[in-house]
Amino acid sequence: MKRIYVVSLLIALFTTGCQSMRQEVEPAGLSQVAKKLVIIGFISPQDTVLAVKVNITRPIADANYTTNYGTVANAKVVLETGNRSVQLTYNSKNDYYQVDAKKFPVRAGETYQLTAQTPDGLKASGSCTIPQPAVLQKVRLDSVGDATNQKQYFVRYYWQDVSAMTNYYQTVGIFTYAKSCPTCKSEAGAKPKPETTPVVFESLGQAGTLLSDQANNGRVLESCRGFLNQSSTALPVSDKITFPNLYDRAFVRATLLNVDEAYYKYHQALELQKKSDGNPFAEPVLLPNTITGGLGCFAGFNQSTVTATFK
Structure with a gap:
């Protein structure tokens, strides 16, 4: 009888432990985490096209992930430095925002600010300074x-x-x-x-x-x-x-x-x-994040x- 008691006690403890673990990894509030923009972009003076990817995160347990996740096609994406600025346009074929580099030359030593904003109020930004070339x-x-x-x-x-x-x-x-x-x-x-x-x-x-x-x-x-x-x-x-x-x-x-x-x-x-x-x-x-108000890397x-x- 003592053996049966010990086994029953272990089963009870194991079940309780699993229940606690399940509650830790699946809290009800996870699905309420706010969505964020994800920006990936790398620019250089040698680019012929300046291109930036803008996506959106999907909260855990979001039943509408097919509509709440993926490439953002309606954002306003602006690249600026000093008194110069340009708005990038969305390329639906390649799913990124772009601008002809001739219209907005990238120069060594200058600091560039990239901002993306959606009609529903999501906003994220990043900045980088272009290094000098190494010969x-x-x-x-x-x-x-x-x-x-x-x-x-x-x-x-x-x-x-x-x-x-x-x-x-x-x-x-x-x-x-x-x-x-x-x-x-x-x-x-x-x-x-x-x-x-x-x-x-x-x-x-x-x-x-x-x-x-x-x-x-x-x-x-x-x-x-x-x-x-x-x-x-x-x-x-x-x-x-x-x-x-x-x-x-x-x-x-x-x-x-x-x-x-x-x-x-x-x-x-x-x-x-x-x-x-x-x-x-x-x-x-973990991937480093350099984006303010969102995730990703602009460099x-x-x-x-x-x-x-x-x-």
């Missing part, structure tokens, strides 16, 4: 052999960091190539078609596009390894297999972004989310681009 000085081609005796080609970017201030960077690139074709010379008009693929920047197997000058302020900085078309360049290590043997033509359009702190932290959080995707034991990653960057030809 990309050199793009170097190199290769590495991995544990499976495969050779992979990669590039590194090099640039001079601006001293006396904290800087944040992002590296991107496009690899354009035409595969080697020994028989093409004997075939009139036969040339391999060029192909393009993103440069994949990695550090220890993880995405590594974002960098800061912490502990290297004022020095020449270098990017993580940017791998080129891994499916084509992962070949058996051999002195006979060289980069010129692989490609008839090859070049990298290398771009270095000097980004503000908000851009850096937001995209850093996105990369951390991707790393923990599918891992049930990973710590949740600025500047960029320099060079084309490095390897053949």
